[in-house]
Amino acid sequence: MDSKRDKASDVNPALLHKKMLQLLSSLWVTRAVGTFARLGLADVMEDGVEDYAAIAAARGLVPDRVYRLLRALSTLGIVAESTRGRFVLTPLGRLLGSHSPNNTRTTAIFLNDYFADMWTHLDDALTGERTAFEALKGAPFFDWLAQHPDEARRFNRMMLEVHGPETPAIVAAYDFSQFDHVVDVGGGNGSLLSAVLAAYPKLRATLFDMAEAIAAAKRGEGGPLPGASFVTGDVFTTAAPEGGDVYLLRHLLHDYDDRDCVRILANVGRAMHPQARVLVLEAPLPSDDSPGPGRWLDLQVMLLCGGRERTVEDYAGLFEQSGLRLARTIPTGHPAMTVVEAVASPRA
Numbered sequence: 001m002d003s004k005r006d007k008a009s010d011v012n013p014a015l016l017h018k019k020m021l022q023l024l025s026s027l028w029v030t031r032a033v034g035t036f037a038r039l040g041l042a043d044v045m046e047d048g049v050e051d052y053a054a055i056a057a058a059r060g061l062v063p064d065r066v067y068r069l070l071r072a073l074s075t076l077g078i079v080a081e082s083t084r085g086r087f088v089l090t091p092l093g094r095l096l097g098s099h100s101p102n103n104t105r106t107t108a109i110f111l112n113d114y115f116a117d118m119w120t121h122l123d124d125a126l127t128g129e130r131t132a133f134e135a136l137k138g139a140p141f142f143d144w145l146a147q148h149p150d151e152a153r154r155f156n157r158m159m160l161e162v163h164g165p166e167t168p169a170i171v172a173a174y175d176f177s178q179f180d181h182v183v184d185v186g187g188g189n190g191s192l193l194s195a196v197l198a199a200y201p202k203l204r205a206t207l208f209d210m211a212e213a214i215a216a217a218k219r220g221e222g223g224p225l226p227g228a229s230f231v232t233g234d235v236f237t238t239a240a241p242e243g244g245d246v247y248l249l250r251h252l253l254h255d256y257d258d259r260d261c262v263r264i265l266a267n268v269g270r271a272m273h274p275q276a277r278v279l280v281l282e283a284p285l286p287s288d289d290s291p292g293p294g295r296w297l298d299l300q301v302m303l304l305c306g307g308r309e310r311t312v313e314d315y316a317g318l319f320e321q322s323g324l325r326l327a328r329t330i331p332t333g334h335p336a337m338t339v340v341e342a343v344a345s346p347r348a
């Protein structure tokens with residue numbers, strides 16, 4: 001946030017009022033953008049349909065109402081009204097169509113679906129008795145996914161959309177050539193492992209995750225995994241694959257509270273050999289008070305699964321409790337990705 005602008009609005013009641021109303025209505029944006037994506041209106045427009053009535057007709061909708069939706073979306077830079085009543089997708093809006101490479105359509109739908117609905121249970125999360133997701137759906141998130149394979153598939157697809165751009169940045173920033181065996185713990189559909197294998201074809205790879213993610217990886221949804229081994233299990237009850245030289249944990253720890261993170265890291269610590277590395281691949285919160293999107297993702301994972309975002313010092317504390325120690329942090333070319341590297345602690 002721009003602190004100078006904040007200061008100006010602090011002293012101007014009209015600006016303060018406007019800003020507050022904008023904040024309070026931000027749900028409208030999520031709902032409008034998500035519905036636009038879900039109804040496939042971006043897909044219709046990607047096919048070259050520009051007239052609002054034709055766009056509405058393609059999905060059996062009321063022309064005037066679709067016109068008003070498009071007009072509102074134009075204020076966000078998602079569509080542009082070229083001439084009156086004719087709209088085109090902007091480069092930003094094309095990310096909501098299913099044909100564009102690197103599109104975020106599944107994510108737009110997800111964030112307007114139960115990922116949005118669970119925010120009505122923020123107070124449940126704040127009391128700490130159960131997660132907002134449990135209040136909404138009656139079961140912990142990952143248990144629920146295991147019982148709903150179609151939802152697990154959709155979630156894995158979203159993970160690919162959200163974290164896909166981080167993958168080349170990780171591979172470019174970290175030298176895997178010193179290793180023989182890489183293990184991805186909670187590796188989802190194997191997209192990161194696939195990219196690492198493509199860059200280092202001599203590596204042996206093992207993917208460890210729950211059943212649906214492993215099934216997706218075997219279907220090739222995360223990309224080719226030549227020669228990879230697959231281990232299906234729960235990281236709290238199944239021993240991590242043994243003998244890895246490097247263990248990847250991308251966006252796994254932030255799904256869990258500190259106690260569970262220590263259980264996960266200790267499981268990895270028992271499996272790895274003494275010289276192995278553990279790479280926590282997340283976006284650490286700044287250690288100072290500089291603001292950033294991590295503060296919001298922190299709430300999202302709190303609501304979803306009781307997780308949290310962490311500073312590098314927080315990770316160091318978890319490592320210490322798990323028989324590991326922080327070795328170094330390596331920034332990547334992606335703003336939301338840092339490699340936090342740990343090794344076995346000599347005291348362990």
Ligand SMILES: C[S@@+](CC[C@H](N)C(=O)[O-])C[C@H]1O[C@@H](n2cnc3c(N)ncnc32)[C@H](O)[C@@H]1O
Nearest residue numbers: 159163186187188209210213233234235250251
């Ligand atoms: C946020 S997703 C990240 C997936 C992948 N690492 C990536 O970055 O795209 C978390 C992954 O951890 C897996 N996971 C969560 N809890 C797990 C558990 N208890 N045991 C094994 N895998 C788990 C999920 O199935 C999911 O694939």
